[in-house]
Amino acid sequence: MLEVQHLTKRFGTMTAVADESFTVRPGEIMGLIGQNGAGKTTTFRMILNFLRPDSGSVSWQGHPLTAADYNQLGYLPEERGLYPKMRVADQIQYFAELRGMSGKAVRAALPEWLDRFQVKGKPSDQVKSLSKGNQQKVQLIAALIHQPRLVILDEPFTGLDPVNASVLEAGIKRLRDDGAAIIYSSHNMSNVEALSDHLIMLKDGAVVLAGTVPEIRHSFGRTKLFLESALTEAQVQEFAGVQSVQRDGARLVVTLSDPAAGEAIFAAATAKGYIPEFSQQPPTLDEIFRLKVEAGHA
Amino acid sequence: MHKFWIVTKQVYKKNLKSGSWLFLVVSPLFFAAIILGVGLLMNHSAKAAKLAVVNAPAAVVRVLDQSSDAHASAYTPAKAKSALQAERLDGVLTVTNTNPLTARLVTRVGGQSIDQAALQGALNQLNTQTQAGQLKLSATQLQQLLSPAKLTTRAVAIKDGKQVAKASSTDAVNRGIAFGITILMMIFMLVYGSILAQEIATEKGSRIMEMLLSAVSATTQFFGKLCGILLLLVTQLGIYAVVGAIAWPLLHRQAMVRQLLAGLDFSALLSVNGAQILLFFLVGTLSYAVLAALTGSLVANQEQVQQAVMPISILGMLGYFGALMAQAGDSPILRVASYIPFLSPSVMPVRVTMGYAPSWQGWLALGVSVAFLGLFTWFTVRVYRANVLIYKEGGFGKALRATLAMLKVQR
Numbered sequence: 036m037l038e039v040q041h042l043t044k045r046f047g048t049m050t051a052v053a054d055e056s057f058t059v060r061p062g063e064i065m066g067l068i069g070q071n072g073a074g075k076t077t078t079f080r081m082i083l084n085f086l087r088p089d090s091g092s093v094s095w096q097g098h099p100l101t102a103a104d105y106n107q108l109g110y111l112p113e114e115r116g117l118y119p120k121m122r123v124a125d126q127i128q129y130f131a132e133l134r135g136m137s138g139k140a141v142r143a144a145l146p147e148w149l150d151r152f153q154v155k156g157k158p159s160d161q162v163k164s165l166s167k168g169n170q171q172k173v174q175l176i177a178a179l180i181h182q183p184r185l186v187i188l189d190e191p192f193t194g195l196d197p198v199n200a201s202v203l204e205a206g207i208k209r210l211r212d213d214g215a216a217i218i219y220s221s222h223n224m225s226n227v228e229a230l231s232d233h234l235i236m237l238k239d240g241a242v243v244l245a246g247t248v249p250e251i252r253h254s255f256g257r258t259k260l261f262l263e264s265a266l267t268e269a270q271v272q273e274f275a276g277v278q279s280v281q282r283d284g285a286r287l288v289v290t291l292s293d294p295a296a297g298e299a300i301f302a303a304a305t306a307k308g309y310i311p312e313f314s315q316q317p318p319t320l321d322e323i324f325r326l327k328v329e330a331g332h333a
Numbered sequence: 334m335h336k337f338w339i340v341t342k343q344v345y346k347k348n349l350k351s352g353s354w355l356f357l358v359v360s361p362l363f364f365a366a367i368i369l370g371v372g373l374l375m376n377h378s379a380k381a382a383k384l385a386v387v388n389a390p391a392a393v394v395r396v397l398d399q400s401s402d403a404h405a406s407a408y409t410p411a412k413a414k415s416a417l418q419a420e421r422l423d424g425v426l427t428v429t430n431t432n433p434l435t436a437r438l439v440t441r442v443g444g445q446s447i448d449q450a451a452l453q454g455a456l457n458q459l460n461t462q463t464q465a466g467q468l469k470l471s472a473t474q475l476q477q478l479l480s481p482a483k484l485t486t487r488a489v490a491i492k493d494g495k496q497v498a499k500a501s502s503t504d505a506v507n508r509g510i511a512f513g514i515t516i517l518m519m520i521f522m523l524v525y526g527s528i529l530a531q532e533i534a535t536e537k538g539s540r541i542m543e544m545l546l547s548a549v550s551a552t553t554q555f556f557g558k559l560c561g562i563l564l565l566l567v568t569q570l571g572i573y574a575v576v577g578a579i580a581w582p583l584l585h586r587q588a589m590v591r592q593l594l595a596g597l598d599f600s601a602l603l604s605v606n607g608a609q610i611l612l613f614f615l616v617g618t619l620s621y622a623v624l625a626a627l628t629g630s631l632v633a634n635q636e637q638v639q640q641a642v643m644p645i646s647i648l649g650m651l652g653y654f655g656a657l658m659a660q661a662g663d664s665p666i667l668r669v670a671s672y673i674p675f676l677s678p679s680v681m682p683v684r685v686t687m688g689y690a691p692s693w694q695g696w697l698a699l700g701v702s703v704a705f706l707g708l709f710t711w712f713t714v715r716v717y718r719a720n721v722l723i724y725k726e727g728g729f730g731k732a733l734r735a736t737l738a739m740l741k742v743q744r
Contacts, residue, residue, distance in 0.1 A: 083547050102550045110547040116540030121347070132339045133548040178544070187547075 036060050037082070037185055037216050042091035044077055044240075051077040053240040055091070059216040061184070064207065066231035067220040068320075070328055074240040075220040076113055079187050082218075083110060095185060106135035109183030109215075113190050115174055117162045123149075123173055124158035130177040141180065148176045153202055168199055175203065179210065186210055188219035192226050204230055224321040236327060243327050252317035259322075260289035260297055263312035264304035274300055286312060336549045340557025345564050348528060357524055358569050362576060369584070382423040382445035384452075385413040389428040389436075393459055397426070400455040403447050423447060432467070434460040514610055515656035515679050519649055521566060522618050522678075526625040526645040529562045533629030534638040537720065542630075551718035559622055566618070609695050610682045616702045617652075617678025620709065621645055624675070627713045630720040631733060652679035659683040672698050674705040 037059040044052045052074040059065045067075050080086040082093050084100055095104055117126055124145060131141040145158060152172040156165045162173065171194055179186065188207070192200050200223075207230060211217055221227050227234060228248050236244035244251050262271070263286040271280045271289055276296030281288045291297065297315045304310050318326065348354045384401075385408035386394045398405040403424070408416065416422045423444035428436045434456055440447055465475045536542045545554060577584075628641040655670045656679040663684065671681040671690065677698045685695040719736050 085543075085546065102553075105548050105550075108547060110544060112540060112543040112547075114540035114543065116536075116544070118347075118535075118541065119539065129339070129343050130544065130548065133336055133545070174544075 036096060037218065038092075038094045039078070039082065040092050040094075042078065042081055042088045042093065044074075044081060044086060044088050050240050052081070052088075052237070055235075055237070055240070055242055057235050057242075057245065059185075059218050061214045061216050062211055063232045064211050064217045064219070064230055066227040066234035067218060067237065068222075068224070068227055068234060068324060069220075069237035073237040075237060076189055077240075078237070079110075079189055079218075079220070082187065083108075104185075106181070107184040108134075109178045109181070109186040111175060111178045111188045111191055113193075113220075115171055115194075117170055117174055117177075119161070119163035121162055122158065123154075123156060123160050123162060123165070126162060127173065127177045127180060131181050134181040134183070136181045144180055145176075148180055151202075152176055152206060153199070168195055171195065172199070172203075175206070179206070182213065182215075183210075184215055186215050186217040186219075188217070190220055190222070192221055192223050200226060224319070224324055228320045236324065238327060244323070248320060251323065252320065255318050255323060255326075256294040257297065257315040257317050258291045258294055259316045259318050260287075260291060260300065261312055261314040261316070262287045262289060262300065262304060262310075264310040265307065266300075266304050270303075271300060274303075337553050337557045337560070340549065340554050341561040341564065344532060344558050344561025345568075348532075348561070348565055349568070354528070354565065358572055362573070369580075382447045383421065384447060385416060385422050385425045387413050387425060387427040389426075390431075393428065393431075396459055397452070397455050400458065401448060401451040403452070417441060420444070426452070432463055434463060512656075512660060512683075514614070515653060515683060518614055518617055518679055519653045519656075521614075522621040523646060523649045525562050525566055525618065526621040526649070527642045528565070529558065529622050530625035530629035530641045530645060531638055532558060532562075533626055533717075534632040534641045537630055537632050538634045538636075538638060546718070552714050555626060555714050555717050558626065559619075562622055563618075606685060606692065606695075609685065609692070609699065612699055613678040613682050613695075613702070616699065616706055617675075620675055620678070620702065620706050621649065623706065623710050623713050624648070627716060630713075630717045631736065648675045652676045655680040656683045659687065659689070663687075663689040672701055674702050674709070677702050 039058070040056050042052050042055040043050070055074070055078060057065065067078065069075050077086065081088050082100065084093075093100060095107075100108075121129075124142070127145060127148075128138055128141045132138060149158065152175060154165075154172050154176070155169050156173075162170060165173065175188075175191065178188075186207075191203060191207075195203060204226065207217060207219070211232075219230075231248060233247045234244070234251070235242055246254070266287070268280045268282055268287060271277060271287060274296050276291055276293030277300075278290045278292040280290075289300070294315070301313055301315075304313060382403040384397070384403040384405045386397060386405050387408055387410050389397075389407065391407060394405055394407045397403075405426070408425070410427070413422065413425045413427075417425055417439070420441065422441065424438060424440040424447045426436050426438050428434070436456060438447070438449070438452065461475075461479070465478075470478070533542075536545065549557075625641075625645055628644050629638075632638060632641050652675060655667060655676050658664070659667050659671075659680055660683055667680055667684065668690075670676045671684050671694075681690065681695055681698040684690040685692060716736050
């Protein structure tokens with residue numbers, strides 16, 4: 036179990052991370068979201084012991100993470116890089132050996148991993164001959180082939196097309212099912228929503244959101260209403276608790292300031308019987324993200 | 334396998350297979366082989382010159398045959414002329430008078446060369462014997478007459494107004510050895526320093542470093558790399574030793590090599606002085622390797638890799654010129670330079686070998702170098718670790734300042 040407690044880190048006058056706490060249990064995936072410069076990478080670097088926190092602590096299985104725990108760790112840095120002239124197999128083998136895996140075990144496991152991540156290229160190919168996306172997958176394999184217990188992935192989806200992103204998603208879920216504690220950062224909220232058991236949002240180093248995806252969304256109330264009925268925009272706008280109405284083709288997208296307004300709108304819309312759509316939802320993660328980011332800039 | 338050895342093995346294997354290292358190893362061998370080949374070819378084609386001796390007693394011909402390197406035999410004037418025309422002879426020596434001995438030498442252009450100095454010497458000797466016989470000198474008297482005047486030479490070094498004794502015979506040898514070692518050290522320090530700087534700069538520039546440091550501690554990685562590079566150096570020297578041992582039976586017979594070896598006094602290398610030179614070589618190479626690691630870890634991208642090598646080249650050149658100057662004479666600048674780390678490994682051994690500095694000063698400078706190497710390595714390991722997180726564009730100065738700031742906030 037990874038426990039991060041009250042982490043704070045300042046660089047000069049700039050506070051990179053302020054009083055950040057969270058826990059990632061084995062078999063759990065935690066998403067870390069936030070704008071560029073919100074403190075995600077700094078958080079990872081403190082977990083990895085690259086940076087010393089000004090206050091607070093990080094513990095892994097109940098003790099501070101040290102070099103002795105490196106073999107249980109899988110890390111994909113935000114900045115990608117491999118030895119361009121090295122062969123794919125040699126490269127992965129080197130990283131895996133550094134994590135305590137034997138060369139023989141690496142060579143035995145490699146074909147299955149290359150297949151699982153659908154890497155286009157042979158193990159004997161030089162890394163630089165591979166496309167960027169495939170290089171990224173090779174690096175992922177290098178970070179994961181030793182079956183780490185704690186996985187840290189900094190922006191793993193960046194640069195992957197939707198198909199490869201799904202391949203990666205499946206790979207991460209499989210690691211979780213094998214009992215690894217996984218923490219990753221992302222800008223892509225649809226990935227985060229689909230993948231995370233729980234998530235943390237950082238803004239200027241401070242935790243502004245924490246919890247499971249449904250918890251976070253529902254904490255904002257069902258303020259989003261998708262409606263396809265005989266009611267016009269002007270009619271809907273008349274209801275108390277309606278903030279704004281927008282037309283999106285045949286449907287209206289209504290933003291409510293009071294979720295209770297949904298009931299009256301439903302009654303009015305269904306007064307004459309059947310309507311194709313009435314869906315009252317909490318805001319999406321993407322909307323919440325924007326909301327939170329904009330909150331400070333108002 | 335311990336992670337240290339995994340890093341060492343990786344650095345070693347990667348460079349072993351690289352074209353540039355192979356070139357580094359093979360090119361000196363290649364040039365040595367060419368020089369040796371040319372030497373062999375020349376030796377093979379150079380046969381003893383054939384010299385016809387006309388109008389001389391058999392005893393004279395025998396002496397000429399033995400004391401000059403030409404193959405001399407008696408000929409009649411007519412036979413000599415026809416043999417020369419048929420290019421079977423390289424020269425004809427016609428004795429025109431036996432008392433005093435006078436002779437005329439005709440050499441054929443394009444024939445094997447005849448050593449005229451040796452021929453003149455042999456003729457002088459014959460003439461002296463003839464004259465001695467006429468003067469009725471005994472063998473002892475002749476020997477007394479011919480005994481040369483004795484001249485012994487001794488070079489002295491003046492140090493602090495006092496004369497310091499120095500054996501002159503080892504002077505040239507010392508100079509040669511000091512010069513050879515300076516060049517060797519310079520080449521090894523520059524080449525292996527660059528390999529290491531490039532190795533680390535590539536890892537830093539391509540952002541592999543961060544991934545590596547999450548698997549193995551900076552210290553382990555740093556020393557693993559250093560060890561891998563030193564193993565490469567040992568391998569190169571080992572290859573030369575093996576090639577030398579295999580080629581020895583062939584080399585041994587070469588006149589050129591024999592002359593070269595005869596001129597060198599290797600006892601100087603096996604003395605305390607030799608041990609000091611070896612230690613300086615080791616400390617020097619290590620210092621440059623550590624410096625290379627430091628500058629290599631300062632780069633922000635692949636394009637700056639050349640920049641990382643530059644400080645090593647500049648210091649290496651300074652040391653090299655210092656060593657060259659030290660061979661010409663001593664000066665206050667050199668006295669100071671021989672205690673400055675990075676310069677001392679190339680300057681001090683030359684000064685000690687040349688007799689400008691006593692042995693204890695050499696040990697003192699070595700001590701300073703070792704102490705500096707220890708501190709410098711400690712500092713570099715810390716910087717190396719801090720640098721992973723810094724990608725400052727725009728020069729080394731900025732990068733170094735950012736690094737020092739990072740050191741304060743790091744573990």
